Amino acid sequence: MAARALSLIAGLSVAGLVIGPVMAVLWRAETFSGFGPADWQALRFTLMQALVSAALSVLVAVPVARALARRRFRGRGVLVALMGAPFILPVIVAVLGLLAVFGQSGLLNRTLGPLGVPRMDIYGLHGVVLAHVFFNLPLATRLILQAWLAVPNEHFRLAAMLGLGRWAMWRAIEWPLLRRIVPGAFAVIFVICLSSFAVALTLGGGPRATTLELAIYQSVRFDFDLARAAALGLLQLVIALAAGLVALRVAAVPVAARGLDRAVPRWDGQAIGARIADMVWIALASLFLLTPLAMVALNGVAGITTLSASVWQSAGHSVLVALGSTALCLLWALPLSTRWGEWLGLSGIALSPLVLGIGLFLIVRPFINPFEVALYVTATVNAFVSLPFVLRILRPEAEIIRIDYARLRGALGLSGWAWLRWVLLPRLKRPLGFAAGLTAALSMGDLGVIALFADPDRATLPLKVYQLMGSYRMDQAAGAALLLLLLSLGLFWLFDRGGRVGSAS
Template sequence: MASRTGAITARATAAFLGLTVAALTLGSAALTAGHATDWSLGPADGAALRFTLVQAALSALLSCLLAIPLARALARRRFVGHLLLIRLLAAPFLLPVVVAVLGLLAVFGRAGPINAALGAFGLPPLSIFGLHGVVLAHVFLNLPLATRMILQGWQSIPAERFRLALTLGMPPSAQLRHLEWPMLRAVLPGALATVFLLCLTSFAVALTLGGGPRASTIELSIYQALRFEFDLGRAALLAVLQFALCAAVTLVTLRLATGAGFGPGLGRALHVPAPVGWRRLLDGGVIVIACVFLLGPLIAVVLRGLPGLAEMPLGIWQALMRSLVVAIASALLACTIALTLALAVVRGETWLELTAMLPLSASGLVIGTGLFLAVHPVISPETLALPVTLAVNAAMALPYLFRLLLPETRALVADYGRLSDSLGLSGLARLRLVTLPRLARPLGFGAGLAAALSMGDLGVIALFASERSETLPLLIQRLMGAYRMQAAAGAALVLVVASFALFWAFDRWGASRAAP
């Protein structure tokens, strides 16, 4: 009887959380639609829509095209630090966007080494602002993601297929045609759609590198309409447009997630044939160039941040504490919801799977716009800046955490579900003795990822916060806007250290609590 009561309570809790997530996402879209008084786009809005689509398409295309040779080189070459380099490709997921922009400015800015080299050859300087600057930043942030997705495709090809190709005497061109190209046809569309969606909802990059009205995105136009023009109708219209675009791309992304159809292998380690000669030099050159491109801005942030530590404003520590509180709370909230929904889906509540993925159809700024329009007539939005940022950050991390936990949860229920039922384990006892130890590793990794992403968020907080509730990314952006670049570099270094420390702490906790 107690077991049945516990199961009913668990289903009710999961349903409540799922409906809350759906209300937050769809309710925000409905609220914004209700405030849209004029459904016609002006010239500036049309320009913002065109720029958003163009920069997202170019960024996704370049990221994936550059990721193909990098993923292939990493798949078929073995060298000292190979696994470490692959792990370092996760760094841009943890790197706050404003910090990435500062690193790119240090390398590609007017006083950076790239322009210094161009000046030495008598060439005109390169401006990082505008379309090419936005695309450059997006490629920097998303090239590692595209590489990891495509590398997983190479690793999914059974090693026996390559051994058979060698036995048949297939040259590298034939292996590309018969083995690697079918995999790329299956993986590339999903990678393109994913990166396109991320660039479509990018806010901080356009805010810092857009360079003016001609390089304004939909999200940036929403922010300007609310914070500077206070045009609620225009902000609502643009938010609905953004939601429709994100929903369409999300549906395409889910439909394009297919396999290459190679069939199962014997589970042996993958050793992709590594041709010698000019191909070895080409692979080595690709890896070196990628390392310079991806690690150069990170090194620049550290080198420029150290002298700037002495020039940071006094308010940095209060902003850091706010960011830490919001990041930790949003990570714990996202993990709690993701775990509850994953357990419910495995036990038959399949409708919650769609609910968990709903936040992908809206950006954080669109959800924040709906909440801004909801609370503005009742209370000053500034008083709710931190709670709203916490809730939206948790919602935006939910789809990724849910996808991370769902396969592990299915394996947990399949391996230990009947045994736990026969022993009468339920409720908190089952959670403490079975669920958490078996899922501690993915939970720790997911919490670290969510916390690091929340630390660098510069979306919702920009709509709601005042100087009394600003987080560290918002403080850095304001320092950059005041041309206090040295102080901004020091604050950026503090933000990087805090983000990586949070990720390491959560990930370490999960590894230490994992069942053997």
């Protein structure tokens, strides 16, 4: 009974967090008179950058994933592991690294400038697309690589025995694989780019490069036009829901391929031209992904010693927000680690964080100054946004534990608290640590709702980095970005490592 009561309480609180802010936004949007030319331009730019970003990410990921699937070399495991970096990498840190490479005074312009090559401007549509490809190329590569590795090596052996050439093998094995995987990967990345905020905020570069999320932020932060922000938020919500449904529709279920699970050599791509092409794709992808991070580290080492007290105070705020959002997310996730709970948690993907933030702003405004609760609202929104990922991690393990230990629980008459303490938590320790680390890292690097509410005394570290960039104090911004990167990776490592120590599984 206690477990059911906790599930009911958690479910009602999550549902209330969704319905309450949305209703507040709907109520406020009644006074909206209509969309203007700038709003429609923001919609067009949002759809355009999402389409181009998703298409480029997937198109480049196909040859990179193919090369990684059929080549073995020293450091391959580290490079493949790097493909998970976008999930824990703070957006503002990556943007600063891209500026260090592709910006006006970046590495690329300094190198090519003396050769007479025109200087590259990273701001605008191409800058937003470049950043989104940087974030989503690893994700697309991992999705396609996972499917490619699932093809039994016996299929390639049979193709070699039949004497199939390169194009015949493409038609028989590779094209059917890509036809199943690529549409789903494209749709998922399109949804991610659709609701991007921090990238457009830092690299948008003017009214013609404004996304819907950025227009919502500008309406609240600068114009205080809550009706327009609410209407834009609803438009963003409708598009996100439609894109999410399309993503679920086109994401085909992979066809099971059976083999003998033997480590047999690959016969395809052994020609010298194919080997060179594969290594070129791997080298270019590695250079594109690693150079901005290396520049952040190099520039930040000198700047970290010049950080002011306000930066360290913001770092403390970010750590507290990350810990608070992690605790709240786990309190929701443990009782909701069921099928219906995961469906409820999926609202964290469909609902824009800015829409949620605006709704909470409208709810608390009659009772308290929203700026005084900025950190609490940020922690709550971050926990809600991380909930779908945490439930996806915990639910499979939790259901297996419930099935395996159902008879033991009944025989011993374990109550809800005893079951939680002696069975569920010890067996869930490993995935629980990973989920906590992921939530903490995502919350630590978030630059979203806090940009709406924060004042100088309550800024988080990502917002502080953005403010330092805006005031052209790039040395301090680099130092703060390095600090943010270290704290994010450190929190992820501590939680993930803690879940592995002495875990029961």
